[in-house]
Amino acid sequence: MRIPRGELRRSRVVDDAAAVLRAVLDEELTGYVVFEPQDALLLGETTRGVVTFEDGVPVLAYDTEREVGGRDGLEGFAVTGPTRAAVHAVDADALADAHEVEEFRVPPGEPARVLAGDERLAERTTDAAPAARREEGRDRSAVEAFLADADAIEEIRSEAREEARARASEWGLDDVLADDVGDSAAIEPGPDSR
């Protein structure tokens, strides 16, 4: 795989690839990150892989040692333990050609899932991706089923209420809690359309 050489932004050893993916997502990096798991080095092996990004969202993955791309490529450098991550910025136009290589592409959330086992981050990444890149069928029936289960929703709400109360005292915000918590949060019988 050929990617244009980028400008090195930072290179450091991290315990968790998720931190790098999250930072890159937040800063909306266009460029690539070279991952080099450190434990393999100790064994005298080199494991190295690259993930490219457009506006913070992963596009391609490539295992530079095995020369395998896409989802299989990702697995090649999904090694637990510390990894060196070198973050490079590249001009969007310069990356566009490399991004044409269909067989190296990965779904936006896949690196978070495979490299870091972070489902939430995977989902956040998918949400941040342009429409065309998000996986088919956000499952509308799942949303409707969720909203139809009033008991489950009440459970989420009462849990959140308790959590809010507990934390309020932790943070010294007790005094600003509303008195009628609990009542005011009861589920209304019908659509509330003021």
Add this chain to the structure above:
Amino acid sequence: MVEAFAVASGKGGTGKTTSTLALGMALAEDYDVTVIDADTGMANLLFHAGLDDADVTLHDLLIDERDAAVSDAVYERFGMSVVPCGTSLAAFEAADPGRLRDVVAELAADTDVLLLDSPAALGSKSAVLPVVLADRIVVVLQPTVPSLSDGLKVQEYAHSYGTDTAGVVFNRVRPDENVDAIAEQAGRYFGGQTLASVPESDAVRAARREGKPLLAHAPDDPAADAFREAAARLDVRDGDGRDVAERFKSAVAPERI
């Protein structure tokens, strides 16, 4: 008069910052609007408003030693008063979240509508403070289970602090999705009204890249129309003659004498 809205979602990437600036610009047609980036740990409103190189930001107002005047961090942009926040982690760590109350109180004295772009998390005092300080929240949701679930949580936190729900904005709605049914179901649990259903639109990303709010970059885009519709539905109240600034002042208990 002033009413403070926290634009919240409990989950990142739903479009809070985009919505804050879009609602702000739409409301600025009729009101004096002040927009504050209260997402002090992961500020990005500055990038959306072309304020990347703002000298003084909210961080300076939250750090004792910096000794900055509130007005130094206010920038007149796109018909609004914009208070950006810096992105330095060190500044975030040095910032005293309690001071946000004073900053908001001072800004509230001189505007009609305050919009607080709020953090995605609920795990710290600085993250919940915008929701505590606001009169009402605007919940930005995507029509997905995790987003709805997080939206319910943030609403519960808000209600716990006596902050009502003004309404819900469904954002990033895809053309094949009809959110009407979902909105109706969701209306049973969310207060206020469904303010708008904003389509997924490339103009939103393009605007971000340009460093302009959507309504400035692509005022005719359907997403911009939807945000204007949301703003029109928002019945801005005048706080019932209560002295909002005073209320803000008493909002952080430990510092009360």
